[in-house]
Amino acid sequence: MEKILTKKEFPSWIKNLKSFNVYGPVKKDALWEYERIQDPDKLDLNFKNTVLSPKKIIFPQREVILDFNHKKKGKPEIQEALPEETKNVIFGVRPCDARALTLTDKVFEEEPGDKYYLRRRHQTVTVGLTCSDPPSENCFCTSLGGSPHSTEGLDILMTELNHKYYVHSFTDKGRELMKAASDVFKNPSEKDKKDLKQVHKESEKKIKRQVKELSKITDKLKGMFDSPFWDEESMSCLKCGICTYLCPTCHCFDISDEVLSSSPLKGQRVRTWDTCQFPYFTMHSSGHNPRPDKSSRLRQRILHKFSYFVDNYDDYQCTGCGRCISKCPVDIDIIEVLEKVKDYE
Amino acid sequence: MNENIYLPKLAKIIKIKQEVSGSRPIKTFRTQFLESSDFSHRSGQCAMLSVLGKGEAMISISSSPLEKDYLQFSILKSGRVTTALHEMEEGDIIGIRGPYGNHFPIEKWKGKNILFIGGGIGLAPIWSVLQTARAKKADYGKLALIYGARTSNDWVFKEELQELKNEMDIHLSIDCEEEGCNEFVGFVPQNVADKKPSPKNSISITCGPPIMIKFVIEALQELGFKDEQIYTTVENKMKCGIGKCGRCNIGKHYVCKDGPVYSWAELKTLPQEY
Ligand SMILES: Cc1cc2nc3c(=O)[nH]c(=O)nc-3n(C[C@H](O)[C@H](O)[C@H](O)COP(=O)(O)OP(=O)(O)OC[C@H]3O[C@@H](n4cnc5c(N)ncnc54)[C@H](O)[C@@H]3O)c2cc1C
Ligand code: SF4
Ligand code: FES
Numbered sequence: 226m227e228k229i230l231t232k233k234e235f236p237s238w239i240k241n242l243k244s245f246n247v248y249g250p251v252k253k254d255a256l257w258e259y260e261r262i263q264d265p266d267k268l269d270l271n272f273k274n275t276v277l278s279p280k281k282i283i284f285p286q287r288e289v290i291l292d293f294n295h296k297k298k299g300k301p302e303i304q305e306a307l308p309e310e311t312k313n314v315i316f317g318v319r320p321c322d323a324r325a326l327t328l329t330d331k332v333f334e335e336e337p338g339d340k341y342y343l344r345r346r347h348q349t350v351t352v353g354l355t356c357s358d359p360p361s362e363n364c365f366c367t368s369l370g371g372s373p374h375s376t377e378g379l380d381i382l383m384t385e386l387n388h389k390y391y392v393h394s395f396t397d398k399g400r401e402l403m404k405a406a407s408d409v410f411k412n413p414s415e416k417d418k419k420d421l422k423q424v425h426k427e428s429e430k431k432i433k434r435q436v437k438e439l440s441k442i443t444d445k446l447k448g449m450f451d452s453p454f455w456d457e458e459s460m461s462c463l464k465c466g467i468c469t470y471l472c473p474t475c476h477c478f479d480i481s482d483e484v485l486s487s488s489p490l491k492g493q494r495v496r497t498w499d500t501c502q503f504p505y506f507t508m509h510s511s512g513h514n515p516r517p518d519k520s521s522r523l524r525q526r527i528l529h530k531f532s533y534f535v536d537n538y539d540d541y542q543c544t545g546c547g548r549c550i551s552k553c554p555v556d557i558d559i560i561e562v563l564e565k566v567k568d569y570e
Numbered sequence: 571m572n573e574n575i576y577l578p579k580l581a582k583i584i585k586i587k588q589e590v591s592g593s594r595p596i597k598t599f600r601t602q603f604l605e606s607s608d609f610s611h612r613s614g615q616c617a618m619l620s621v622l623g624k625g626e627a628m629i630s631i632s633s634s635p636l637e638k639d640y641l642q643f644s645i646l647k648s649g650r651v652t653t654a655l656h657e658m659e660e661g662d663i664i665g666i667r668g669p670y671g672n673h674f675p676i677e678k679w680k681g682k683n684i685l686f687i688g689g690g691i692g693l694a695p696i697w698s699v700l701q702t703a704r705a706k707k708a709d710y711g712k713l714a715l716i717y718g719a720r721t722s723n724d725w726v727f728k729e730e731l732q733e734l735k736n737e738m739d740i741h742l743s744i745d746c747e748e749e750g751c752n753e754f755v756g757f758v759p760q761n762v763a764d765k766k767p768s769p770k771n772s773i774s775i776t777c778g779p780p781i782m783i784k785f786v787i788e789a790l791q792e793l794g795f796k797d798e799q800i801y802t803t804v805e806n807k808m809k810c811g812i813g814k815c816g817r818c819n820i821g822k823h824y825v826c827k828d829g830p831v832y833s834w835a836e837l838k839t840l841p842q843e844y
Contacts, residue, residue, distance in 0.1 A: 290576050293622045300604065300663055301622050305574045332814055337575045339814060450821075450841045477816030480576070480809045482625045492623050494576070499815070506817060507807050510649035513780065515806060515820075515843045525819075533822035 226394045226403055228410035229417055230383075235390065239265035241406035242314060245350075248282055249316040250275055259315060270317050270385070274360035278322040278473030278546065279315045283345045284329060290341060290480070291494040306493070308341060313349040314402060321366045321544040323353050323378035325473030330378075331538045332476050341496075350398045355384035357428050363547030365560055368436040371544055373428035384421055391421045436563045439531070439541065445566055446532045450524070454569050458562055459523035461555040466500040468549035468557070469526065474542045477501060501525045527562060575812055578620045578665025580604045584640060586660055589726040590719075595647045596691055596726050597656055598632070600640040601664065609666070611635055612673030613699035614803065614831040618811050619643065619655065620665030627651040628808040628826075631669065632694040634701035641666070644694040644726055670811040671830050674699045674775065674801065683711035685767050687786055689758045689778025690719045693726050695803050695830070696777050704737065711772075716765060718743030718758040722751045741765050759785035762793075769795040776802050780844060787834055797835035804829050804837070804844045820844055 230238060239247055239262075250272040251260040257275040259282060262268050288308075295301035326346070333342035356364070356373035366372060376382050380399030384391040391413060394400045403410060413421075436442070449455075469475045479499035484492040499506060502522050508514040516522055534542035543559070550558045581601040590596040603609065611617070611631050618626045627649075633642035647656045658664070676699055684703055686696050703710050715738060719725045722744055734740055743754040743761040754761045758778065767774070774795060776786045783802050790800055806818040806825045813824040820843040823829065832840075 295622055300580060301665075303578065303580070303622070303665065305577050307574075332816075335813065337573060337812055340574055475816075476814070478809070478814075480626065480815070482623050484623045487623075490623050494625075496576075499809075499817070501816070509805070509807055510652070511779075521843075528821075529816070529819075533819065536822040 226400050227413055228392045228403065229389050229413045230392050230410055231389045233388075234409040235270075236265040236268070237409045238406045239268060239316075241409075242402070245312045245314045245402075247314055247316065248279070259317075262316075268316060270354055270383075272317065272360070274319065274546070274548070276548075277471060278325060278548075279318055279351070280322070280325060280329065280473050282313065282315060283326065283349060284333075284342055284476065287495055287497045288341060289493045289495050293490075293492055293494065295490040297489060301490075305340075308344050310344070311348060313345075314352060315349060316352045316354075318351045318353045318379065319356060319360065319546065320353055320373060320375040320377075320379070320382070321364070321371055321546040322473045323351055324366075324371050324375055324544040325378070325546070326351070327378040328474045328534075328538070328540060328542055328544070329476050331540070350380045350402050351378060352381040352383060352399075352402070353379040355382060355424065355428060357385055357424055359428075359431050359433070361547045361551055363434055363550040363558075363560075364432050364545060365434040365436060365547060366545035367429060367432045368434075368439060369541050369543055369545045372425075373432065374425040384424055386417060386420050386424065391417060434547070434560055436560050438567065439563070442563050442566050443531055443535055445569070446528060449566065449569070450528070452569070454566070455520040455524040458557070458565070459519045462502075462519045462523060462557060463555055464502055464504075464519050464522070465554060466502040467552050467554070468559075469500040469502055470498065471548040471552055473546055473548070474530070474544060475500070477506070501529070523557075523562075527559070527566075531563065575810075576667070578618070578626075578667040579607055579609070580663050581641070581666045583658055583660055583662050583664060586658070589644060589728070590724050592723060594724065595656060596644060597647075598642060598644040598726070599655065599658075600633075600642050601666065602640050603666070604663070609641070609669065611641075611669035613676060613702050614673035614695065615669040615671050616695075616811075616830065617641070617643070617666050617668035617670065618808075619651070620667070621651055621654040621658075622665065624651050624654040626665075626809070627655075628670070628811065630695035630698070630803075630830075632697040634698050634705065636702055636705050644691065644697070646691040668811060670826050672828065674831050676702060679773050680709050681711060681771070683768075683770075683772040684713050685772055685774040686713070686715040686717075687758065687762060687774060687776040687778075688715070688717045689782040690724060691726065692776075692778030692782070693717055694777075696775055697727065699775065704734075707737075712739075713737075714739040714741070714767065716741045716743075716758065716761050716767075718745070718754075718761060720745045722748055722753070757785070758782050759789045762786055762789040766793060769793055769799060772799060774800050776800070797838060798833055800834035801831060802834065802837065803831050806844055
């Protein structure tokens with residue numbers, strides 16, 4: 226379904242989505258974050274990029290997976306704590322972040338599937354927004370098979386055309402969402418269609434950064450496990466883990482128990498994001514650590530994304546959002562690292 | 571997809587045996603599920619054991635799949651969860667999920683001699699396949715075990731080993747000389763070199779600390795064992811057990827799914843990350 230929605234009418238659409246929890250970009254202390262939106266008039270699609278990707282709504286940073294309790298005499302009780310059954314919609318999803326969801330899908334869908342992730346994913350409608358201007362100077366989506374108007378992982382893509390949006394839905398979930406307020410949408414004119422094409426074309430040209438010949442790099446990486454390259458590249462790394470924490474495709478997690486009361490025992494098993502950039506990620510309780518230094522951990526980050534994931538899931542585990550580049554405190558730049566791989570002797 | 575992959579099933583500890591005392595204690599636990607369960611494992615697989623409030627630990631199933639009455643685990647006290655397990659008593663209840671990983675291709679080894687080589691707690695992952703081979707003795711050639719630990723106190727399954735001596739060649743070792751102990755003195759790889767097992771029509775399985783595995787493999791190669799004849803297991807830190815938490819990989823392999831059992835022919839092609 227392809228329609229036109231004026232910016233003025235945009236809040237009316239949202240007001241009609243009464244049965245949905247609506248999420249969208251919200252500005253807090255000068256930073257943009259996806260948050261639950263109560264007041265439709267507050268939903269502002271005029272944003273640069275959010276600190277975290279909307280992955281956090283489907284795969285929260287901390288999530289209770291089991292509740293347990295154990296009274297002195299009697300057997301322990303363990304209950305699954307599945308996410309609430311709700312209908313969610315996220316507005317303003319960047320195409321790279323939506324593509325990232327298709328990658329985490331591969332991991333969590335693979336048998337045996339992960340109920341928690343899959344329930345949230347299936348009950349969430351993703352409404353994307355074309356990046357008419359790149360939201361970050363480090364965007365490089367076009368090097369990874371994406372584009373500022375890519376539709377993978379999206380139910381709807383909205384593209385700004387001056388005072389209106391071109392709204393295109395590709396899935397049943399998307400069409401249903403548009404039908405919730407059918408009277409606010411108008412049919413696009415031939416000019417609108419032409420303008421859309423033009424905006425999409427222009428948007429690609431505005432992506433300034435790129436990695437060339439990625440498949441060559443992937444091949445080269447296969448022989449670089451033992452290379453001194455990783456020592457050189459990781460020299461300045463602070464092991465802060467920001468690069469993975471902000472990444473829309475990183476899916477690694479930890480599972481641990483939190484005790485709420487000790488007698489009778491009551492608590493929760495929680496899963497939290499974890500990162501290959503921390504030493505404890507792989508350290509055995511004996512103290513032995515197969516990945517003992519930052520060099521082996523940078524290598525893991527690059528090889529997971531550009532070699533292992535390609536072998537296992539036939540895709541790069543990176544969509545070019547540029548967050549790890551913009552936010553690394555010591556300017557480790559994944560594009561530069563990849564480009565250097567290509568020329569490394 | 572109705573199963574919750576993180577939900578453990580409750581099981582009762584029916585028997586606890588102190589295998590090793592001292593500063594690195596090992597206990598063997600036998601467990602039974604409280605409710606009938608379709609849990610069925612192959613030798614070499616592991617299970618995730620839960621102590622509520624403490625967390626989970628991945629442990630090899632040391633009983634043979636032929637043993638239908640209980641699941642057995644032999645556990646070295648090393649941290650939070652394993653310490654909590656060591657504090658438990660018979661009758662206490664734990665959680666179990668699994669089984670995880672691949673298994674020893676024992677069906678392919680019919681007619682072959684099997685040489686088991688273990689160090690310390692590393693006998694636990696071998697114990698299951700050893701018991702299966704022993705129970706189906708007629709299917710296999712000669713069975714032998716080379717096993718060592720720091721001291722004679724540190725050997726696991728001491729009584730069972732004495733009994734087994736009537737059935738197969740058993741070569742024990744200790745790291746340093748000890749009064750009253752007549753077994754080989756030295757590290758496990760040295761004992762392998764000393765006993766000179768023949769590679770002819772043989773398979774060897776070796777488990778133990780990474781450094782021991784490395785030198786045992788060298789010793790076996792020296793004796794003429796081919797890479798395809800050498801099997802080992804890999805232990806990387808694990809959380810999910812199903813290839814999702816991203817923690818246990820060596821290269822593109824997730825040890826929890828694609829391992830923990832590897833032939834050296836396969837393992838040597840993977841990066842050294844274990
Ligand atoms: C495939 C496999 C089979 C194993 N089989 C046995 C066995 O038969 N007997 C035995 O005693 N031990 C075995 N281990 C090691 C055992 O899992 C760890 O000793 C145990 O997880 C330590 O947990 P902890 O909470 O007591 O220690 P802590 O150090 O407090 O653990 C903290 C966290 O790290 C993880 N962890 C720490 N060390 C390891 C490790 N070496 N391997 C995996 N995860 C680790 C634990 O999951 C835990 O959540 C096996 C490990 C693997 C991967
Ligand atoms: S953000 Fe930069 S400094 Fe921090 S762990 Fe990643 S590469 Fe290292
Ligand atoms: S233990 Fe989670 S991926 Fe292997």
